[in-house]
Amino acid sequence: MFKVSAMASETSHVQETSLGSRTDSGEDFAPSILGTKEYWDNAYSRELQTYRDIGDVGEIWFGEESMNRIIQWMEKQNTPETAAILDIGTGNGVFLVELAKHGFLNLTGLDYSNASVELATNILAEEGLTNINVQEQDFLNPSPELKGFDLCIDKGTFDAISLNPEGREIAKLQYMSSLKAALKLQGHFIITSCNWTKEQLLQIFSPDFELLQELPTPCFQFGGVTGNSVTALVLKRLS
Ligand SMILES: C[S@@+](CC[C@H](N)C(=O)[O-])C[C@H]1O[C@@H](n2cnc3c(N)ncnc32)[C@H](O)[C@@H]1O
Secondary structure: OOOOOOOOOOOOOHHHOOOOOOOOOOOOOOOOHHHOHHHHHHHHHHHHHHHHHHOOOOOOOOHHHHHHHHHHHHHHOOOOOOOEEEEEOOOOOHHHHHHHHOOOOEEEEEEOOHHHHHHHHHHHHHOOOOOOEEEEOOOOOOOOOOOOEEEEEEEOHHHHHOOOOOOHHHHHHHHHHHHHHHEEEEEEEEEEEOOOOHHHHHHHHOOOEEEEEEEOOOEEEEOOEEEEOOEEEEEEEOO
């Protein structure tokens, strides 16, 4: 039932991913339509229709491996089944399905696209997972009730937010403020990005967060240069 789109799978070259790519010089990248709500509303309206037509859940950003490596880390850490977990920008909600299948009980997904929330709700219902909370919310302007999480997970959402053509510096600051409001002190934040390097992410999220672990992601070799097209970091909230 699950399909991984080649467009964003880790086997495709980073230049082909539709979230864009980081620059070699470490400079910021060009703003893009992928940073707009309109883009995601249209994308998930199409995916919702496809799901209704043929049951295809649509795109899993960064591929299934990106979910497995996070779940493996959680299991290695003995993350309690009752830990409060927030999936920021849940998209089709398939990561919530995987987390539930691995026994996690206290799951919340959030997305600002109404069609995404509808798609995720339908997919969860089809899987018999009616106790997962999926909310339509803009993470940059969250409700005051969005707090108390032990673990926040972001797979591609900070990337999308930092492509916003308008005011993306402010958007990044708002993201940080929302994350700190949602996540408990000493809580964990796991981010997967194809736009930012490890060094850039550490710079953006310090000093409030410290690196606990970099999760291994596939390497590519091109023109004698070796690198990772995707970065996955586990950070701990310090302040
Ligand atoms: C690249 S997709 C990733 C979807 C999902 N996390 C996955 O891994 O398949 C980015 C997601 O972030 C959502 N998003 C972007 N900006 C957002 C915001 N300000 N608040 C909530 N969701 C947002 C989009 O609607 C989209 O579902």
